[in-house]
Structure formats: C-alpha cells, structure tokens
Amino acid sequence: xxxxxxxxxxxxxxxxxxxxxxxxxxxxxxxxxxxxxxxxxxxxxxxxxxxxxxxxxxxxxxxxxxxxxxxxxxxxxxxxxxxxxxxxxxxxxxxxxxxxxxxxxxxxxxxxxxxxxxxxxxxxxxxxxxxxxxxxxxxxxxxxxxxxxxxxxxxxxxxxxxxxx
Amino acid sequence: xxxxxxxxxxxxxxxxxxxxxxxxxxxxxxxxxxxxxxxxxxxxxxxxxxxxxxxxxxxxxxxxxxxxxxxxxxxxxxxxxxxxxxxxxxxxxxxxxxxxxxxxxxxxxxxxxxxxxxxxxxxxxxxxxxxxxxxxxxxxxxxxxxxxxxxxxxxxxxxxxxxxxxxxx
Numbered sequence: 001x002x003x004x005x006x007x008x009x010x011x012x013x014x015x016x017x018x019x020x021x022x023x024x025x026x027x028x029x030x031x032x033x034x035x036x037x038x039x040x041x042x043x044x045x046x047x048x049x050x051x052x053x054x055x056x057x058x059x060x061x062x063x064x065x066x067x068x069x070x071x072x073x074x075x076x077x078x079x080x081x082x083x084x085x086x087x088x089x090x091x092x093x094x095x096x097x098x099x100x101x102x103x104x105x106x107x108x109x110x111x112x113x114x115x116x117x118x119x120x121x122x123x124x125x126x127x128x129x130x131x132x133x134x135x136x137x138x139x140x141x142x143x144x145x146x147x148x149x150x151x152x153x154x155x156x157x158x159x160x161x162x163x164x165x
Numbered sequence: 166x167x168x169x170x171x172x173x174x175x176x177x178x179x180x181x182x183x184x185x186x187x188x189x190x191x192x193x194x195x196x197x198x199x200x201x202x203x204x205x206x207x208x209x210x211x212x213x214x215x216x217x218x219x220x221x222x223x224x225x226x227x228x229x230x231x232x233x234x235x236x237x238x239x240x241x242x243x244x245x246x247x248x249x250x251x252x253x254x255x256x257x258x259x260x261x262x263x264x265x266x267x268x269x270x271x272x273x274x275x276x277x278x279x280x281x282x283x284x285x286x287x288x289x290x291x292x293x294x295x296x297x298x299x300x301x302x303x304x305x306x307x308x309x310x311x312x313x314x315x316x317x318x319x320x321x322x323x324x325x326x327x328x329x330x331x332x333x334x
Contacts, residue, residue, distance in 0.1 A: 065231025065240025125299035
C-alpha cells in the first residue's frame with residue numbers, strides 16, 4: 001500500500017510562540033499538507049518562510065469573503081509568504097488554515113502553495129495562491145505571524161506527506 | 166503504518182432521497198475528519214446550499230461563505246447555520262451532481278470546532294457556482310455525529326458521501 005497522507009511531524013503549543021518550525025522536511029513525498037488550528041494572542045495574519053529564506057522571494061494572490069463583500073488582492077514581493085492575508089487568526093475563536101505545497105522537492109521549478117483560510121470571528125473565508133521564487137527543494141517550513149505576535153497555547157500544527165504512487 | 170486517511174463510512178442515498186446524510190458513532194481515534202461528497206438536491210432550482218450539524222444539535226453554529234458565479238464574486242454570513250457546501254438543484258442539467266469537501270480539524274478537542282468547506286456545482290450550463298466556506302461550531306464537545314442537510318430540499322437518489330479519518334500519529 002502506498003505510504004501517503006503520512007504524518008511527518010506535529011506540534012501542539014504548550015507556550016505561546018511567534019514561530020513554529022518544521023525542520024529537515026523529508027524529501028520522499030510528492031506534496032505536503034500543513035494543517036493549522038488555533039489562534040493568536042493579537043490578531044495577525046499567518047505566513048510561511050521556506051528554507052529560512054527572508055529575501056523578497058515570495059508573492060501571492062488572495063480572494064476572501066468577510067460575510068459581506070468579496071475582495072481580491074496581490075503581493076508581488078515580500079520577505080515571507082503571506083498565506084493568510086486580511087483573514088486573521090483571532091483570540092476569540094478557533095480558526096484553521098490548510099496549506100498545500102505542490103511538488104515541493106523538485107529542484108527545477110518555483111514552488112506554489114495553495115492555502116484555505118477560515119476565520120469566523122474577525123476575518124473571513126478565503127483562498128491564497130502563493131509562489132516561492134526558488135528552485136530549491138523545500139527542506140524547512142517556518143510558520144509565522146505577520147506582526148510578530150504569538151500563536152496561542154493549544155494551537156496545533158501538523159505536516160503531512162502525500163505521495164503520488 | 167500510520168492510521169490515517171482511513172475510510173470510516175460511506176453513505177449512498179437510495180430511492181426516495183434522504184433528508185440528511187448522517188455519520189454516527191464516529192470513532193474518536195483520529196485527529197481530523199474529511200468528508201468528500203457527490204450530491205444533488207431535490208430543490209426545484211438550479212442549486213441548493215448544504216449545511217452541517219454536529220451531535221444532533223442545531224445551536225452555536227455560524228458560517229461565512231465566498232462564492233463566484235463566473236461573472237461576480239459575493240460573500241455572505243449566517244449567525245445560526247454552518248454552511249459547508251452547495252448542490253446542483255433539481256432544475257440543473259440532468260445527471261449533474263456537485264462535489265465538495267469538508268475538513269474538520271481537531272474534532273475531539275475541547276475547543277470550538279472550525280470547519281473548512283469547498284464546493285462546486287458545475288452545471289454544464291449557466292448557473293454554475295464555485296464556493297468556499299468557513300464554518301464554526303462553538304462547542305467544546307467532541308464530535309460523534311455529523312448530519313449534512315440540503316437547505317431547501319433533500320439529498321437526491323444516487324448522492325453519496327464518505328467520511329475519512331486523518332491521524333497525526
């Protein structure tokens with residue numbers, strides 16, 4: 001049986017931290033799925049920094065609905081991948097983000113990440129499609145907040161591997 | 166081997182349709198739940214909304230929805246219904262069934278439950294819609310039962326839904 005949708009690593013926060021790391025991501029899968037639930041101590045966007053690269057290597061396009069209007073926006077260059085734009089994780093509800101990293105281990109193409117964003121209380125439901133302008137294989141993922149605030153205690157982060165065989 | 170992405174239960178709607186698709190006695194041994202469905206509503210319209218309830222309860226539910234019709238994008242919210250999907254209605258093109266996915270992380274945790282839903286009712290004609298949903302069940306109870314309802318009709322015969330368990334261990 002194919003080894004697919006395998007848990008690679010999981011973290012449940014026992015203390016509030018602003019950065020969650022998945023280091024030494026195995027290169028044996030085809031795609032990755034990162035499931036995040038929880039909130040932040042102060043409203044914040046959520047982003048990824050890949051391979052510890054903090055140069056202007058990330059872009060993204062977003063669409064979201066806040067319950068009243070639908071909006072779309074775009075970031076061409078940033079120092080991290082803003083997977084959740086205006087949709088924020090809040091202190092008053094449990095939210096979730098689900099990021100899909102496609103063909104993450106290839107060394108030929110830039111990497112794309114599709115993220116579903118769900119925040120009922122303060123934000124919106126939305127979708128982001130982001131690019132990491134690097135041909136390097138993704139070997140580490142840093143989940144971070146947009147303003148340096150911390151993720152709440154009890155927030156969970158689980159990385160799964162998907163294999164195309 | 167990891168006990169993940171395991172099929173827990175499949176429901177196929179039989180002759181006469183069904184008021185809801187129900188998954189009960191859900192095992193508490195996974196981390197997240199995923200529902201994949203192919204459905205059509207008996208509503209006499211081009212489409213119908215799909216909403217979710219947990220543990221037989223109709224309280225503490227809410228949602229926000231973003232949808233596009235091919236010409237416009239719109240958003241709405243509801244303070245008492247957790248919309249998580251969308252169906253082709255019974256005036257839609259014959260034999261067309263919509264499909265969608267519903268992801269429920271941390272369904273056994275003693276925290277409010279956040280739900281992610283994606284759906285499309287491609288109709289092979291006008292009136293097709295693409296939707297994404299954020300749902301919330303503001304309850305700390307573990308989820309042991311799920312019911313999926315059409316807002317203005319019933320599930321039509323040949324609809325089906327499967328519940329999968331995803332585990333982080």
